[in-house]
Amino acid sequence: MVYKEIEGEKPKRKNPLIGLVLLLISIALLFTTGLFGFVFGLLHQLFTKGLRGIGEYALKIAISIDQLGNVMMQHLFNLIWIKKGGYKFGNRDETISSVLGKNKQLEMLTSFGKAIDYILDFIDPNHSLNSIDYFIEPLEETL
The missing domain is CATH 1.20.5 (Single alpha-helices involved in coiled-coils or other helix-helix interfaces)
Structure with a gap:
């Protein structure tokens, strides 16, 4: 924030x-x-x-790791997954999939970004679009 x-x-x-x-x-x-x-x-x-609780706990951890990846990999992902002027990776409150989805909507994914999105869609149809978090306050660097 x-x-x-x-x-x-x-x-x-x-x-x-x-x-x-x-x-x-x-x-x-x-x-x-x-x-x-x-x-x-x-x-x-x-x-x-019960098992439902383990699933919820695992999902929270997965999202946190995803957010960490968004921050740690921001410079590389901004270079190879999105076109110049795209919505930037790096917000600590946002997942990688959310940023991919926003750039997919904006048609700002590079060929490599599209390939990553395709793999995620194969595993979970419309994954990046369904993962978009519209309530993330953008960082100054992402504007």
């Missing part, structure tokens, strides 16, 4: 290394506690909601 400046306040300057330090801490936490949290979550969902 892009936060707008409060009128009359100067934007705070941030140390550029903070993002790198926080990334390293989050990776360390994922590797040290992630498996325990995942297994606990599966068991919790199984005993509170």
Whole structure:
């Protein structure tokens, strides 16, 4: 989400290394506690909601990983999957499929982007179009 400046306040300057330090801490936490949290979550969902709960839990994790991929792969995907002027990858609140769907509607997919979309459609018909999230606040860079 892009936060707008409060009128009359100067934007705070941030140390550029903070993002790198926080990334390293989050990776360390994922590797040290992630498996325990995942297994606990599966068991919790199984005993509170049954198999349906496991499916819901798995879908939430899949969407989160997809959003991570959208951020991590944004520069590559913007270069090889969409034409210049297309709707950009990189919004941390959006999935890769949502961005593909928006670019499909805009007819801004490259041949490679169309191939990826075709594979997803083969697995799940109209996947990218059905995945479009219309309630994502676009980042300045995506406008």
